[in-house]
Amino acid sequence: MVKRNIIFSCLGIILLLMGSCQKPEEGKSPKTGNSANDQSSGQEYGKGKPKAVSSSRKGLPKKIKKTNVRVSSVGTEALKIESTFVGYLLPNERVRMTSEMEGVIEAVNFEEADEVKKGQKLINISTKELTLRVKIAEANLKLAQTNLSRDEKLSQRKLIPQSKLDQTRTQADRSFLDRDLALINLRKSVINSPLKGTVKIRHVKVGERSGVVCPF
Numbered sequence: 001m002v003k004r005n006i007i008f009s010c011l012g013i014i015l016l017l018m019g020s021c022q023k024p025e026e027g028k029s030p031k032t033g034n035s036a037n038d039q040s041s042g043q044e045y046g047k048g049k050p051k052a053v054s055s056s057r058k059g060l061p062k063k064i065k066k067t068n069v070r071v072s073s074v075g076t077e078a079l080k081i082e083s084t085f086v087g088y089l090l091p092n093e094r095v096r097m098t099s100e101m102e103g104v105i106e107a108v109n110f111e112e113a114d115e116v117k118k119g120q121k122l123i124n125i126s127t128k129e130l131t132l133r134v135k136i137a138e139a140n141l142k143l144a145q146t147n148l149s150r151d152e153k154l155s156q157r158k159l160i161p162q163s164k165l166d167q168t169r170t171q172a173d174r175s176f177l178d179r180d181l182a183l184i185n186l187r188k189s190v191i192n193s194p195l196k197g198t199v200k201i202r203h204v205k206v207g208e209r210s211g212v213v214c215p216f
Contacts, residue, residue, distance in 0.1 A: 108122070115197075117193065123191040125188075130189050136182075140179075
């Protein structure tokens, strides 16, 4: 019995020694050990020995691409459909204006692309001169009427011959016609718009001489 106990004791000591001398597996901490070993391993990591890094974290970080986003408020409104065309506009009525008389253009009261009304004054041609001619014709008419009145009284008294009275009447009639002709020319010197519309082209300037067939 004593021998058997000794043999079992030796076997137990041998197994104990073999268990204590066995190395732990790589990458795993031993299951049993002292707290001193744990502290020593912590000190080794703290001294600057980096821990193992997984392969997914290796390399530089990826650059994030920024995208500009514009935000607008959404609402309901009427849908407008528009089209653009290139072309020419043709008027329904076109007028080429010319003068019935010659003269110097004294005033131009319009520009290209202006809107004009019917009867609006556009151009004055020698208006000042024709105004003076009207005044002269009125003065001559007044004198002829005075002479006619005096000769009629003298003819009733048989103090002048009938031929003298006829000449005076003819002069009075002529003066009356001269006055009317001067008024007509004065009205022609002022060019008015014959209709309502838009001026396309302006051909004349102030100070130019206008002819009978020259367009405005």
